[in-house]
Amino acid sequence: MIIKNVELETVCGITSKLPDNQLCEIAFAGKSNVGKSSLINGLVNRKALARTSSQPGKTQTINFYNVNKELYFVDLPGYGYANVSLKVKEQWGKMIERYLHESQVLKAVFLLIDIRHEPSANDVNMYQWILANGYEPIIIATKADKIKRSQLQKHIKMIKTELNVVPGTKVLTFSALTKQGKDEILDLIEEIVEE
Ligand code: GTP
Numbered sequence: 444m445i446i447k448n449v450e451l452e453t454v455c456g457i458t459s460k461l462p463d464n465q466l467c468e469i470a471f472a473g474k475s476n477v478g479k480s481s482l483i484n485g486l487v488n489r490k491a492l493a494r495t496s497s498q499p500g501k502t503q504t505i506n507f508y509n510v511n512k513e514l515y516f517v518d519l520p521g522y523g524y525a526n527v528s529l530k531v532k533e534q535w536g537k538m539i540e541r542y543l544h545e546s547q548v549l550k551a552v553f554l555l556i557d558i559r560h561e562p563s564a565n566d567v568n569m570y571q572w573i574l575a576n577g578y579e580p581i582i583i584a585t586k587a588d589k590i591k592r593s594q595l596q597k598h599i600k601m602i603k604t605e606l607n608v609v610p611g612t613k614v615l616t617f618s619a620l621t622k623q624g625k626d627e628i629l630d631l632i633e634e635i636v637e638e
């Protein structure tokens with residue numbers, strides 16, 4: 444898939460009405476700081492279209508990026524961010540849940556997991572949600588540049604084991620630094636959109 448143009452079209456906060464989009468949506472979910480916004484920037488070749496930060500909790504709204512007037516990339520707030528109040532955490536959780544349940548055009552939820560770390564209970568829940576709702580399970584192991592190439596397979600295996608993945612679950616790797624894995628992810632997105 445070749446990205447010709449991309450623009451941030453809609454920003455939704457906790458009380459916002461969700462957009463009634465007509466194009467399909469691919470959402471990026473995962474723990475705070477895992478690299479969701481960086482992945483979107485990497486895929487669309489823009490350094491800072493989606494705002495990123497070394498501090499977790501950067502993305503606090505649901506951001507819809509119109510790609511090629513063909514589909515949306517949906518940047519979600521991260522879950523599991525310890526540094527906000529329980530009330531805010533709950534509100535973000537509800538906002539994400541509301542979006543995932545209400546979207547009429549959601550085609551896939553990519554679950555991002557830091558390749559270095561064991562998936563959290565929230566990651567397991569998100570994975571189970573993806574399966575239970577009939578979406579194709581796709582995991583992106585992020586920050587692949589942080590480990591040696593020789594260690595990649597070991598870490599992928601660890602993620603698969605901890606998530607207790609079902610056969611057929613795709614696990615792709617990505618690095619926002621080296622862009623490794625980018626073409627495979629774009630090819631997969633193209634396949635999904637054309638389905
Ligand atoms: P929230 O919006 O807080 O949920 O975080 P996020 O998942 O959108 O993460 P974000 O893209 O903001 O990245 C978090 C931090 O990780 C930033 O400092 C990024 O530069 C860094 N980062 C993201 N992806 C990679 C990667 O592939 N490699 C390395 N080395 N750092 C990365």
Ligand code: MG
Pocket residue numbers: 479480481494495501502518519520521
């Ligand atoms: Mg973000």
